[in-house]
Amino acid sequence: MSRPRVLLIEDEPALVRGVSDLLAAHGLDVQVATDGQTGLDAALAANADVVLLDLMLPGVNGYEICRAVRRHGLDVPVLMLTAKGQEEDVVLGLNVGADDYLTKPFRPAELLARVRALLRRRRAAAPVCQFGDCEIDLVARRVRRQGRDVAVTAKEYALLAFFASHPGRALPRDLILDAVWGTSVFVTPRSIDRCVTTLRAKVEPNPREPLYIQTVRDIGYRFEPGGDASG
Numbered sequence: 001m002s003r004p005r006v007l008l009i010e011d012e013p014a015l016v017r018g019v020s021d022l023l024a025a026h027g028l029d030v031q032v033a034t035d036g037q038t039g040l041d042a043a044l045a046a047n048a049d050v051v052l053l054d055l056m057l058p059g060v061n062g063y064e065i066c067r068a069v070r071r072h073g074l075d076v077p078v079l080m081l082t083a084k085g086q087e088e089d090v091v092l093g094l095n096v097g098a099d100d101y102l103t104k105p106f107r108p109a110e111l112l113a114r115v116r117a118l119l120r121r122r123r124a125a126a127p128v129c130q131f132g133d134c135e136i137d138l139v140a141r142r143v144r145r146q147g148r149d150v151a152v153t154a155k156e157y158a159l160l161a162f163f164a165s166h167p168g169r170a171l172p173r174d175l176i177l178d179a180v181w182g183t184s185v186f187v188t189p190r191s192i193d194r195c196v197t198t199l200r201a202k203v204e205p206n207p208r209e210p211l212y213i214q215t216v217r218d219i220g221y222r223f224e225p226g227g228d229a230s231g
Contacts, residue, residue, distance in 0.1 A: 009039030036060030163223035
């Protein structure tokens with residue numbers, strides 16, 4: 001069985017050495033690119049299972065790389081590594097197609113956990129998404145819990161289906177609004193929060209401590225079908 005391949009696009013030498021050694025020690029093959037253009041070429045070669053992407057790079061920046069990867073139809077998971085903590089920088093990265101982010105400095109164990117989670121999630125979308133004792137039938141447009149139909153509104157179903165089609169990805173509220181409510185109707189981010197609250201009451205074991213529909217502080221939400229709370 002081949003080892004998972006990680007493409008690390010990063011220009012800080014110390015971080016490159018540390019991350020490369022960490023991932024290699026845990027059974028991953030690591031390819032390194034230390035400038036934007038080399039990283040873009042490597043990403044578009046579509047040989048990686050996960051891309052670790054710094055945003056501030058010489059030449060082509062990380063936003064442009066991520067945008068190009070998605071424009072070419074590649075679904076490789078992208079984890080942003082950024083020293084920028086401002087919400088707008090993170091949201092921009094997520095909106096151009098990144099799946100998740102880590103702010104520097106980060107703990108090695110956290111990086112490893114995120115990479116492993118992204119590797120687990122990289123699989124073909126199935127017509128039925130299962131999480132906990134629930135399942136979403138994306139063909140029949142039904143939600144079941146313990147084998148019984150769950151009564152959900154059209155918006156609740158659309159929101160849950162959108163989450164299920166983007167597992168493990170930190171989804172900004174603006175992106176959720178456009179995808180589920182559309183741009184022709186004026187609604188506020190509070191509409192998402194209210195819908196999430198009612199959904200959690202129907203599918204979470206404990207809605208006050210959600211396992212599956214997790215809040216990403218200052219960003220939006222992340223759907224974890226495996227109940228992975230490492231993020």
